[in-house]
Amino acid sequence: MRAPEQLHGTRVVAAPAILDELAAWPEPSALPGGVTLLRLAADDLLMIHQGSVKAAWKGESSIQEKESGFVGWWLTPEELDHVVTHVDWPLPADRPALAQGLIAGVPAKLWLEEDRALLLCTAAYAHELEERL
Amino acid sequence: MSAEAGRFVLDGRRLPYEPGDTVAIAIVRAGEHPKYGGTLCLAGDCGNCVAEVDGIAYVRTCQTPASDGLEVDRHPADGAPAWHEPQGEPAEIGVEREEADLVVIGAGRSGTAAAAEAKRAGRQVTQLEAAQGTEVVAVYAGPTLIARTPEGMLHIRAKEVVVATGAAEIQPVCPGSGLAGLLTARAAAKLQAAGVEMPNAVAIGPAPEGVPCTPLTGELVRFEGEGRVSAVVTLEDGAERTTSCGTVILNLGRSPRDVLSRMGADLPMSVIGSAAEAFPLPPAPTAGIVCACAGIGVDDLQGVWDRGFNELELVKRASLAGTGTCQGAACMPHVRAWIAARTGAAPEPFTARPASRQITLGEAGADVHLDAFRRTPLHGEHLAVGAQMDRFGGWWRPWNYGDHLAEYRAVREAVSLGDVSTLGKFVVAGPDAVEFLQRLYPTDVSTIRVGRSRYALLLNERGHVIDDGMICREADDRFVLTFTTGGAGNAEMWMRDWMETWGLNVLLLDRTMSLAAINVTGPRAAELLARVGLADPPRFLQHVHTELGGMPVHVMRLSFTGEASWEIHHPVDRSVDLWRALLEVGEELGIRPHGLQALFALRLEKGHVIIGMDTELDTTPRRLGMDWAVNMDKPFFIGRDALARTASLPDQRRLVGLTMAGDAPTEGTPIASRGEVLGHVTSSFASPALGQAVMLGWLKRAPFPDQVEVDGRTAAVTAPPFYDPEGLRARA
Numbered sequence: 098m099r100a101p102e103q104l105h106g107t108r109v110v111a112a113p114a115i116l117d118e119l120a121a122w123p124e125p126s127a128l129p130g131g132v133t134l135l136r137l138a139a140d141d142l143l144m145i146h147q148g149s150v151k152a153a154w155k156g157e158s159s160i161q162e163k164e165s166g167f168v169g170w171w172l173t174p175e176e177l178d179h180v181v182t183h184v185d186w187p188l189p190a191d192r193p194a195l196a197q198g199l200i201a202g203v204p205a206k207l208w209l210e211e212d213r214a215l216l217l218c219t220a221a222y223a224h225e226l227e228e229r230l
Numbered sequence: 231m232s233a234e235a236g237r238f239v240l241d242g243r244r245l246p247y248e249p250g251d252t253v254a255i256a257i258v259r260a261g262e263h264p265k266y267g268g269t270l271c272l273a274g275d276c277g278n279c280v281a282e283v284d285g286i287a288y289v290r291t292c293q294t295p296a297s298d299g300l301e302v303d304r305h306p307a308d309g310a311p312a313w314h315e316p317q318g319e320p321a322e323i324g325v326e327r328e329e330a331d332l333v334v335i336g337a338g339r340s341g342t343a344a345a346a347e348a349k350r351a352g353r354q355v356t357q358l359e360a361a362q363g364t365e366v367v368a369v370y371a372g373p374t375l376i377a378r379t380p381e382g383m384l385h386i387r388a389k390e391v392v393v394a395t396g397a398a399e400i401q402p403v404c405p406g407s408g409l410a411g412l413l414t415a416r417a418a419a420k421l422q423a424a425g426v427e428m429p430n431a432v433a434i435g436p437a438p439e440g441v442p443c444t445p446l447t448g449e450l451v452r453f454e455g456e457g458r459v460s461a462v463v464t465l466e467d468g469a470e471r472t473t474s475c476g477t478v479i480l481n482l483g484r485s486p487r488d489v490l491s492r493m494g495a496d497l498p499m500s501v502i503g504s505a506a507e508a509f510p511l512p513p514a515p516t517a518g519i520v521c522a523c524a525g526i527g528v529d530d531l532q533g534v535w536d537r538g539f540n541e542l543e544l545v546k547r548a549s550l551a552g553t554g555t556c557q558g559a560a561c562m563p564h565v566r567a568w569i570a571a572r573t574g575a576a577p578e579p580f581t582a583r584p585a586s587r588q589i590t591l592g593e594a595g596a597d598v599h600l601d602a603f604r605r606t607p608l609h610g611e612h613l614a615v616g617a618q619m620d621r622f623g624g625w626w627r628p629w630n631y632g633d634h635l636a637e638y639r640a641v642r643e644a645v646s647l648g649d650v651s652t653l654g655k656f657v658v659a660g661p662d663a664v665e666f667l668q669r670l671y672p673t674d675v676s677t678i679r680v681g682r683s684r685y686a687l688l689l690n691e692r693g694h695v696i697d698d699g700m701i702c703r704e705a706d707d708r709f710v711l712t713f714t715t716g717g718a719g720n721a722e723m724w725m726r727d728w729m730e731t732w733g734l735n736v737l738l739l740d741r742t743m744s745l746a747a748i749n750v751t752g753p754r755a756a757e758l759l760a761r762v763g764l765a766d767p768p769r770f771l772q773h774v775h776t777e778l779g780g781m782p783v784h785v786m787r788l789s790f791t792g793e794a795s796w797e798i799h800h801p802v803d804r805s806v807d808l809w810r811a812l813l814e815v816g817e818e819l820g821i822r823p824h825g826l827q828a829l830f831a832l833r834l835e836k837g838h839v840i841i842g843m844d845t846e847l848d849t850t851p852r853r854l855g856m857d858w859a860v861n862m863d864k865p866f867f868i869g870r871d872a873l874a875r876t877a878s879l880p881d882q883r884r885l886v887g888l889t890m891a892g893d894a895p896t897e898g899t900p901i902a903s904r905g906e907v908l909g910h911v912t913s914s915f916a917s918p919a920l921g922q923a924v925m926l927g928w929l930k931r932a933p934f935p936d937q938v939e940v941d942g943r944t945a946a947v948t949a950p951p952f953y954d955p956e957g958l959r960a961r962a
Contacts, residue, residue: 103803110657110739140737158660158707160737163782165803166744183597185327185385202599219743220802221604221625229599 098230101168101223106145111159113139133215135195135208143167145215169217177214180207183230201229238300247296251424254279254292257302259426263410264291266307267457268522269480272417274360275398275487277523277555280305280588287311288555288588293360323590324382325597330356333375333388335366335490340503341394348392356386368584369494378589383596390498393491397484397504401522401560402434403515406453408522415481418443428477432462435481443479449513453478484509485563492582511563514571521561523554531568542569542577552580555588606651607746607805617825623716625652628825635918637824641791641832642919644820645752647812648829650797651805654699654718655741656725659708662734667701667709670728672851672860672867678703683771683786687851687859688713688721689869693876695849697721698841702773702786710741710773710784714841718742728868745784746805750812751795753962754819759796761815767796770961781808789960791829792836792953831915835924836960837887837950844885844912844926850876853883855949882932885912887952888925890945892916901927902939911940917952924952 109116119134119142133145143164172180181188183201188194189209196207200216203226208215218226237244240257247256254272257264264270268278272292282303283289288311291302305311334345337359345355358364358377364384368376373391377384399414401407413421413428415438421428422441431443434450448466453459463472486509491501519527526549534548542565545551551565552558558565562579570576585594604625612619617628628649631637640646658667667675671686678684683702690696697717702710713721722740729736750758759767764785768774773786784799800808813821824832830840839845839854850873851860860873888901894914901909909928916923925945929938938945954960 108739108744110737112737141739158735158737160657160659160708160739162657162739162741162744163801164744165801166741182325182327185597187329187387203602219604220607221743222602224605224609225602 098170098227101170101217101227103165103220104145104167104169104217105147106143106164106167108162108164109142109144109159110140110161111142115159116140116142133208135206137195137197137206145169166219166221167217168220168223169215172214172216174212177207177209177216180214180216180230201226203229236296236298238296238298238302240302241304248424251296252292253281253283253294253296253300253302254290255421255424255426256296257291258421259424263458264302265304267408267410267412269401269407269412269414270417271399271401271414271560272420273398273414274587275556276401276560278401278560280555282311285314286590290588293365320592323592323596326379326382326384328356328384328386330354330386330388332356332390332392333358333386334392334394335359335375336394336396336503336505337362338394338396338503340396340505341392344392344394344502356388358386365587366490367587367589369490369497369499370584371497373494373497373499376584378587378593383593385597391494391500393488393494393499393501393505394503395487395490395505397507397509398487398559399480399484400482400512400563402450402453402480402482402518403512403520403528403561403564404450404452404518406455406459407518409453409455409459410457411455411459411475411477412453413477413479415441415479418477418479428479430474430476431479432473432475432477433479433481434462434464435483438479438481441479443477444473444475446473450480450482452518483512485511485559487559488579489557489559489582489586492579493584493586509563511567511570511576514567515564520564520568521549521551521554521558523556523560524550524552526551526561528568531565535572540573542566542580545569546580557582557586604652604743606649607802608649608651608748608809611806611809612649612823615823617823620826622826623652623714624719625715627652627715628823630825630827631823634825634827634831637822637828638831638918640820640822641752641793641824641828643753645750645754645758645816646822646824646828647809647816648749648751648791648824649747649809650749651746651802652715653742653747654711654713654715654721655745655747655799656711656713656722657708657739657741658711658725658736659705660734660736661707662736663707663709666729666732666734666736667711668864669732669867670725671701672864672869672873673701674861674864675701675703675709680705681768681772681774683773683788685788685859687856688717688724689851689867689873691868691872692848693850693869693872694847695841695845695851695854696724698839700786700788702784704775716842744802745799746802746808747797747799748805748809748812749790749795749797751789751791752793753959754816755794755796758812758816758819758821762811778808779811783808789957790836790838791832792951793832793959794962795960830913831917834913834915834926835917835919835951835953837926837952839885839926840913846928849883849885850881852877852881854885880932882930884929884932884934885926886929886934887948887950888927888938888940888945889920889948889952890923890925890940890943892923892943894923894925895941899941901929901945903935903937906931908935908938920952924950926950 135143194209205218264279274293279291280288331354334357345357348355366377375386418441419438433443433445437445448464451463454461486505539548612628620629673686688697699712768787781804786797789795894916899911900907909930911927914925
């Protein structure tokens with residue numbers, strides 16, 4: 098597996114209802130350029146982007162932190178097929194979709210779009226994933 | 231199978247085989263036995279034909295097609311197969327994964343009928359048959375079936391499974407059952423079909439159709455012969471009768487091949503055909519080998535029974551009957567019958583566990599990964615300067631950089647860097663953040679001012695210490711918490727559990743793998759920080775957010791080493807830049823990084839405990855001498871009730887400091903007083919600064935003495951810290 102690329106973004110932790118609104122930007126084209134939203138948990142959103150993006154709303158508390166702890170590989174369909182051979186849980190059928198679990202025994206995530214996918218993990222695990230794939 | 235006759239190698243000799251022969255049939259055709267003796271079933275059920283095939287031990291030769299050049303070595307008649315040193319890297323065994331609607335295991339009559347019926351009903355059916363090369367060897371939750379194929383391993387997740395694996399034939403248990411020349415009825419039929427001669431054959435039980443043999447009447451008593459059977463003894467009307475023979479064909483009944491269905495007892499799995507049939511058990515054996523795989527005889531069963539192992543599962547564990555290569559397929563009917571004769575009821579078959587058949591370690595480990603250990607962003611930096619890395623708390627960490635005493639001195643005398651990126655790091659925020667932390671910690675969090683930090687213990691409901699770390703207040707409603715490297719994962723689960731339980735308005739973000747951290751420590755640490763642009767670093771137990779070279783950093787002043795120390799938390803992708811800059815600027819100051827070996831020594835001189843190393847599962851603050859970390863004036867915190875209840879009770883345990891002359895004893899060394907062991911040493915170090923060995927250790931019996939014996943020497947019991955007890959250096 099080739100070396101991963103550093104991902105930059107923002108981590109937002111807030112009440113689930115707040116993140117529901119934030120994550121429900123109606124169309125990907127409505128998002129600021131190059132922003133990918135990954136809902137890691139009900140109260141945890143990872144926005145992958147370059148440059149500055151700030152999620153703002155009134156009257157609600159949140160934690161917002163710059164996030165550079167993840168690295169990733171944008172995969173072609175052929176590369177995704179290879180990665181999937183190391184996944185022993187069912188992938189979601191919908192697109193786009195986020196899937197999280199062990200890949201080749203390493204905690205990792207797959208962001209699945211129609212024609213490509215992003216495989217990501219924390220930088221601390223990147224060497225293991227890279228070697229095992 | 232081979233299309234033409236050829237030759238394979240048996241024990242170094244070339245042996246012919248006919249088209250369609252398995253190795254076992256070819257060996258019998260040559261007048262020999264694949265295992266020197268024992269009843270052959272030629273159906274893969276027993277372990278009586280196993281041999282080493284092309285370097286792999288315990289291969290069932292009855293399931294192995296003979297082929298040119300195949301190398302077969304029989305296992306020794308007694309003892310284990312020879313060990314071979316591995317030759318190069320073993321070939322990787324691939325895993326194919328499939329999803330299936332309905333899987334039918336077995337392509338016999340009932341399996342084929344079930345598959346056809348399911349297909350007519352519109353089901354998508356996958357049929358797996360060992361004889362066709364796909365042998366299911368394990369069933370797991372899912373249900374997930376693990377099968378061995380000629381290409382590798384197959385993992386199938388099925389919605390439903392039908393087991394149609396048929397029945398195995400009962401093997402004889404009596405004296406002489408280890409001789410050659412004994413065949414089950416099906417084996418005899420197979421040999422007959424293959425054109426193998428069975429001279430002077432007699433049959434016990436119904437004779438197989440089309441196999442020339444002389445049927446005998448009466449009960450089987452024993453076989454006689456030297457290596458190969460020459461006579462069989464039967465009992466009829468109270469009299470023994472000896473019949474000369476060259477082959478004995480045994481048709482003693484059947485038992486279900488139900489090992490897979492017993493593995494998947496709670497799964498959507500059904501059993502049909504002979505595999506589901508309740509065949510009668512054979513007569514209880516009275517003499518001879520019951521489990522040929524493990525060499526367990528009737529006498530062995532009696533031995534464990536007499537010792538009180540009076541259930542099937544216990545008999546199995548104590549005697550090892552059923553734990554061999556056939557996993558009880560041959561012996562279990564006999565063991566059940568033997569127990570039934572003693573209890574009056576046949577026990578249910580014992581629990582079946584993967585794998586049902588002999589598989590290689592490579593097959594078992596195919597696609598199985600070792601635990602993944604994390605690397606800090608400085609991993610490469612550590613290796614570049616010769617660090618010896620080791621695994622701690624799920625991370626690779628530098629144990630030392632070649633000279634732990636030099637690293638120790640750098641901390642005590644100059645300045646040093648430690649990679650503490652592995653510490654747990656969490657942000658807690660929200661309107662109820664203070665209330666949440668007040669309940670979580672035994673310290674009074676409300677009195678921590680913004681910009682200040684405090685060391686805190688984390689307790690469970692029983693008042694036992696489960697972790698420790700720092701609480702840094704960043705705003706009225708926002709905190710940064712740190713936890714130990716190994717405890718961070720549990721601490722997060724602990725906090726999330728209580729957040730949900732209490733229903734407080736509080737948010738939690740794990741920053742452990744997003745932020746790296748470098749500990750700058752030593753009497754010249756402040757000087758180093760000034761040189762990289764931090765002229766006014768925070769004072770003891772203060773912390774600030776600032777920038778270093780354009781990098782956002784969170785700087786905390788604390789001390790684990792006993793010297794002035796600042797932890798610099800920063801983004802992981804900038805860590806190498808910071809590390810290199812600090813080392814470069816610090817060169818004139820005598821800087822060098824320190825590993826865990828030095829760190830453990832430094833903190834021991836200060837008497838700082840390491841949770842999990844110096845503590846035990848039931849360690850309370852009082853036992854650690856850390857009551858100062860608990861504020862019992864608070865109305866509630868986790869563990870408060872337990873601490874209040876036990877506070878008035880006498881305690882027999884105390885973690886103490888110990889000093890003695892000479893070398894440091896091995897950690898774990900017993901602590902004794904007047905010949906009685908009172909506890910053990912948890913940490914030890916021969917301190918260059920103090921000129922003696924310093925230790926932490928448990929005393930587990932009151933009254934606690936002032937002197938004890940450790941490693942045959944006298945040690946003084948003392949209260950840590952051993953080094954700079956006033957803490958002047960840490961606060962300097």
